[in-house]
Amino acid sequence: MEAGKILSCPRCSKRVAVKTQAPTVYSSCTCPVLIPDNNSDHYSQLKLVQPQHQQPQHGIGHLVVHLTNKLQGMGKTSRRGDHSAVSFNYPVEFPPSRRPTKRAMLCGVSYKSRKFELKGTVNDVKNMRELLMNKFGYPKEYIRVLTEEEPRQEFIPTKENMLSSLKWLVEDSHPGDSLVFFYSGHGLRKRDFDEDELDGFDETICPSDFSNTGMIVDNDLNSILVCPLKNGVKLHAIVDSCHSGTILDLPCVYDRKEKRWNNNRPPSGNYKSTAGGLAISIGACTDEQNAADSSTFTGKMDGVLTYLLVDLLKKFPGPTYGDLLDLMEETMDQVNRGGNLLKKLFSSKLSQTPLLSSSEEFNPYKTHIAL
Structure with missing residues (x-):
């Protein structure tokens, strides 16, 4: 997953999450939604998108697109991943002094x-x-x-x-x-x-x-x-x-x-x-x-906190604690305000x-x- 960065909207000062190679963010006070180039993994265009139902209140940028892309085309949710009886615990190979x-x-x-x-x-x-x-x-x-x-x-x-x-x-x-x-x-x-x-x-x-x-x-x-x-x-x-x-x-x-x-x-x-x-x-x-936990993000059951925390820390190098918490809550808010696709895939509101x-x-x- 390509690393990203967090920029401030030059007009409304809300934070926008963008990929490292994305161009400068321009925005009105409604903030942009990043539109991915269908021929690459980069977000090469920045457009102001007018939602059909409700204008987004948080500038979470490509997190919205990232979440929506994961939701689209997903079939029935998986109840549990397959787990083999393999231990994740390894013998200690370091002497106590090291x-x-x-x-x-x-x-x-x-x-x-x-x-x-x-x-x-x-x-x-x-x-x-x-x-x-x-x-x-x-x-x-x-x-x-x-x-x-x-x-x-x-x-x-x-x-x-x-x-x-x-x-x-x-x-x-x-x-x-x-x-x-x-x-x-x-x-x-x-x-x-x-x-x-x-x-x-x-x-x-x-x-x-x-x-x-x-x-x-x-x-x-x-x-x-x-x-x-x-x-x-x-x-x-x-x-x-x-x-x-x-x-x-x-x-x-x-x-x-x-x-x-x-x-x-x-x-x-x-x-x-x-x-x-x-x-x-x-x-x-x-x-x-x-x-809450949900199968919405990956098709397997995950805790909402764990999924968002791991996903954001993988994408963004060295975020602050405040940025991390804001992005997690803003993502959950976006899901709660989302259109029909989001509402159908989430059985209940994330509160x-x-x-x-x-x-x-x-x-x-x-x-x-x-x-």
């Missing part, structure tokens, strides 16, 4: 053969693993994968295995280390009795055996992943589940509309931040919302707002993403 500075734990829970089974979580893990290896240089030996497709028992996403792998991710970390925790699965809420939550509810993730062993609560994730982070260590959590906005209980939550950080510190006064490191979380939605939280404040529109 441990790589990049490690990741990727967890996708399907809840097989249950009425709440999810179809897209394994695809999400595969897509994230490919992104980390090919785009960000993560060694495959230091990407631990937990799914119900794994042939080895220790990599099935039970509560015990998930907690063990979470501890593995952060143990013996040193300045310069970059860590990624990715989760795709069910998320729930439960009443908070510790006065740690401003809204009175704990957010949770659900292991494959949560019906018997219980959920993993945001307090647990904070104590295992966040509190031990030393100075110079960076953790990214990408959580594609319902109610995932503040899943790490980080003290700073970004309000994109107001362009400011809100205080998420617990009323109890408990310390919820790091030991000097940096923790950043991208949740699929706010704590009150549900997260989730990706949420950024952090252990400390920074400028999301000047800080580039480096996993």
